[in-house]
Amino acid sequence: MNDRPESQAGAPESAPVEPAAAETPQAEPQEQEQVEQDLAQLLAEAEAKRDEYLDIARRAQADFENYRKRMAAEVQAAALRGKAEVVRGFLPVVESFERALEHAGIDGDADPSDEADATKQGWLLTYRDLTRALASAGVAVVDPKGEKFDPNQHEALSMVQVEGAEAGVVVEVMQKGYQFDGHLIRPARVVVAS
Structure with a gap:
């Protein structure tokens, strides 16, 4: 009756593929x-x-x-x-x-x-x-005679009483000091009035 092989005959019945396609838009x-x-x-x-x-x-x-x-x-x-x-x-x-x-x-x-x-x-x-x-x-001489003694610039060798001199003032410079580019390289060695 039907000349088709059975595998082809059953093909129209396997059409439920469409519902799977209907699931894809939801899963996508x-x-x-x-x-x-x-x-x-x-x-x-x-x-x-x-x-x-x-x-x-x-x-x-x-x-x-x-x-x-x-x-x-x-x-x-x-x-x-x-x-x-x-x-x-x-x-x-x-x-x-x-x-x-x-x-x-x-x-x-x-x-x-x-x-x-x-x-x-x-x-x-x-x-x-x-x-x-x-x-x-850039070398500058530090000669502080008559200035107030500054321990950062001067080295006190001795203190003497000098009439008419204010205490703490340099009255004699034994050795001049020197600065180089604003930095002390040797302090002035001085005698300070007491």
Whole structure:
């Protein structure tokens, strides 16, 4: 009667595939919601990791900047210490010149052209050049005679009673002090009125 094989004959009866398709629209929104939630969670995790890595990068950059500034300051301080040591080495030379000029009866502040003796004139010119070179390099003399004693700038060698002098005032400078770039490199050694 029917020339069709049985497998084909039963095919029209297997039409209940449509109800499964009817279930798909209902299941699809739930799956899509789940996928959106999963994607939102993954996005949130990725953003959190990104923020963490950005924070690490910012901290590393700030640490490096602080390190660079600290190293620059240390290099500058080391250079200043080195220059101060060189200046300290010249102080005995300056003081020897001053003693030699004093022994020869030459005023260190006098005009060299006023000196008749060529040797003394040469000493005075050399002393003047040396003190000018030190001054142009940032060296300043600390000569506190008549000033109030300052333990940060002066070293008291003794205290004496001086009539008419206020207590705590420097009455004699035994050895001048020196500053280099505003920093004390040697305190003035002084006698203070009591």
